[in-house]
Amino acid sequence: MPSPVLQVKDLNLQLAQRQILRHINFSLSKGRMLGVVGPNGAGKSSLLKLLHGELLPTSGQIWLKNRPLQAHTRRELAQQVAVVVQSPVPVFSLTTEQLLMMGLVPHKRWLDPTTSEDRQHIEQALLKTGLISLRAKTLDSLSGGELQRAFIARALVQNARVLLLDEPTNHLDVHYQHQILNLIKQLGLTIVCCLHDLNLAASYCDDILLLNEGQVCGLGPADQVLQPDLLSAVFRQPCRLIQQPGLTRPIIHFYPAEHGAMHAD
Numbered sequence: 001m002p003s004p005v006l007q008v009k010d011l012n013l014q015l016a017q018r019q020i021l022r023h024i025n026f027s028l029s030k031g032r033m034l035g036v037v038g039p040n041g042a043g044k045s046s047l048l049k050l051l052h053g054e055l056l057p058t059s060g061q062i063w064l065k066n067r068p069l070q071a072h073t074r075r076e077l078a079q080q081v082a083v084v085v086q087s088p089v090p091v092f093s094l095t096t097e098q099l100l101m102m103g104l105v106p107h108k109r110w111l112d113p114t115t116s117e118d119r120q121h122i123e124q125a126l127l128k129t130g131l132i133s134l135r136a137k138t139l140d141s142l143s144g145g146e147l148q149r150a151f152i153a154r155a156l157v158q159n160a161r162v163l164l165l166d167e168p169t170n171h172l173d174v175h176y177q178h179q180i181l182n183l184i185k186q187l188g189l190t191i192v193c194c195l196h197d198l199n200l201a202a203s204y205c206d207d208i209l210l211l212n213e214g215q216v217c218g219l220g221p222a223d224q225v226l227q228p229d230l231l232s233a234v235f236r237q238p239c240r241l242i243q244q245p246g247l248t249r250p251i252i253h254f255y256p257a258e259h260g261a262m263h264a265d
């Protein structure tokens with residue numbers, strides 16, 4: 001059996017004397033997409049930051065392919081791991097195409113020229129993300145969805161084997177939510193993707209990691225992890241699964257609690 005691309009071993013994270021993540025374990029094989037879900041503050045973004053070295057674990061290990069993450073240089077990491085974060089801060093004066101060219105940086109040395117192969121990479125990324133007609137537009141003139149696609153296109157140009165995404169569907173309308181996740185899924189990369197929408201996570205991710213208060217409460221295929229009793233407890237909201245004829249999976253539906261009031265805790 002091939003070794004996993006990403007392995008997380010008993011990962012713990014403490015920040016400002018608070019335990020943010022506890023005993024996180026999982027491994028991800030090549031080409032698999034792991035959806036990380038959980039309530040606000042569960043530790044999803046912190047986990048993603050650990051996975052690309054923005055944060056260091058208090059204890060435990062992350063292995064990228066067959067080496068600990070810390071054994072990779074910054075440059076090696078940038079060649080292998082592409083990150084699309086929540087509300088990326090755009091460099092507004094750049095055009096879409098110039099943003100994509102930034103994806104080449106980890107593979108270039110200072111003053112290396114842009115080759116025809118590089119240009120092909122950029123064309124392909126523009127094509128795959130539907131941005132050909134927007135290539136010359138500056139980033140400040142793109143809609144939220146177009147901007148999000150531009151950052152995903154830059155990740156494609158980066159040509160990394162691992163893609164980490166923090167809420168890639170944030171602020172996108174329903175059409176673009178599906179379009180972006182379809183696109184990501186088709187890339188065949190090893191992907192970790194934080195998502196708030198459990199139905200989207202169930203539809204697109206191979207496996208789900210359910211986090212609550214920094215701990216794993218479920219790990220495995222969506223139909224095993226996303227069970228109403230567990231979800232009701234974790235999200236503190238009544239939940240049921242609705243089976244619909246013709247749909248391949250049930251709809252996860254959270255509904256108002258009988259007495260409606262939100263808890264103040």
Ligand SMILES: Nc1ncnc2c1ncn2[C@@H]1O[C@H](COP(=O)(O)OP(=O)(O)OP(=O)(O)O)[C@@H](O)[C@H]1O
Nearest residue numbers: 015016018020038039040041042043044045046047
């Ligand atoms: N630099 C930091 N210092 C101290 N605490 C932090 C820091 N960064 C995050 N936290 C805390 O860690 C916890 C997890 O935060 P994180 O952003 O990882 O959660 P999340 O699951 O991504 O939440 P959300 O769904 O709201 O984006 C939160 O309680 C947050 O306040």
